[in-house]
Amino acid sequence: MIAAPPHYGDELQDYVDKRLNANVRRAVEDHLNVCAECRRQIDALTWTKQAIRMTPTTRAPRHLREEILRELRTEKVEVELLSKNPRSWGSNLPIVIAIAVLIGLGAVIVNEYRSRPVTVPTTVARDFQELRANDLNLSLETTNPNVLSAYFEGFEVPFPVRIFDPQEMGATLVGGRVLDPDGQVRMLALYRGASGQLIACETFNGREAGLPAGATIREIGGVSFHVYREGGISSVFWREGPVMCSLASDMDSEQVVQLAASQAKS
């Protein structure tokens, strides 16, 4: 059990913005009952937010709505004129045919791609890429493992919640989210290493048999680690009871294996 932090940080702003789930909110409120410093932070944030809301607003001038409607209707007429012009289709016929052929080819390629089963390492690597590119947002940002653990427990995920110790990994916790794209629940926690590199940890119900062929197997401390590398992302999988754990990063594979070994329970 990791001790509660001396003071909360980002969670206080989230508390004032009403962004915390019930479990985390309760944890913060318990802490506020005994911590005058955090309570003053909350008072300061609340006072500031209340004052900012006094910024005056005004109604748009009456003529603006009329002018907008006029502009929109002019825009509409232009669309209609284009669609009514029969020559625009005839003169562009070669382009239309070329586009149709390209769309057809595209559909064949997409179908081919979709018909291939997406493997777990591909999913984990894709999640990492989306996190790195900011295309996948964390639903909770926190540096506190207890807070993230309470957040996951609030989802009643169908396996034990375990947050890897950031200190043991030489990293800082960034936050996490629960992924449930097709009923296969995965808990995702994101860490940032000392040099700024990202490390994504996912846990889910599963077995080694669900992993695809092609892994490099490493045995360390009685645990089998399945190592994959695709698209510049290394992912390492291992089993802990009913749960599969994974780490993914764009670091060197060996570094990811060593991080995994530091966290794995044999």
Place this chain on the structure above:
Amino acid sequence: MSSKIKSLEESVAARFEDRALSHVDSLYNRALELTGSEQSAVELVKETFVRALRAFSNNGPENPSRAWMFSIMFSIFAQERPEGSQRSAGNPAMLLDGADGEFDMSDVAELAQIEVAESEWNGRHVAEIVNRLPGELRDAVILVDVDQFPHEDAAQVLRCSVSALRTRLFKARRVLFTELGESARSVEADRRRGAFR
């Protein structure tokens, strides 16, 4: 065929008008802050609606949400700052003031005594101080605290990550706590002096 197309276009345009026009006031308020002039704000909002209709009828979203309309407006403003726009650049020193550290909370208890809603200190004072914030901090705090966007939507409007939005928000609030506090105390002190005369 052409009547079918026309009818389809009319129904798309009517759906757009019906839903998007409810955002006019909030778009205008933000346009006013962005451009600093009523005429430029009107032009910016009109251009936003025209571009939004084009996007909406061309595989746009099901619903022209407020966040989506704001994204279009911020993008137009960033690319083609309308003629006559005079947005305050803010005071860059505030960016440094808010860079690190905690809230200076020595006065929280005193400030709590000032009922902001009932004080002579009012929205005009607040707006003056908020307008002195550098643009990126101002945008974050106005979108979240005045326009009341969720963090995710505000991040979408500003094309930044939620994490970056939260950092800007915290910096802005920390700077504003000090600046607004000074302003509120000063107005309150004037009021008390007046009461004793």
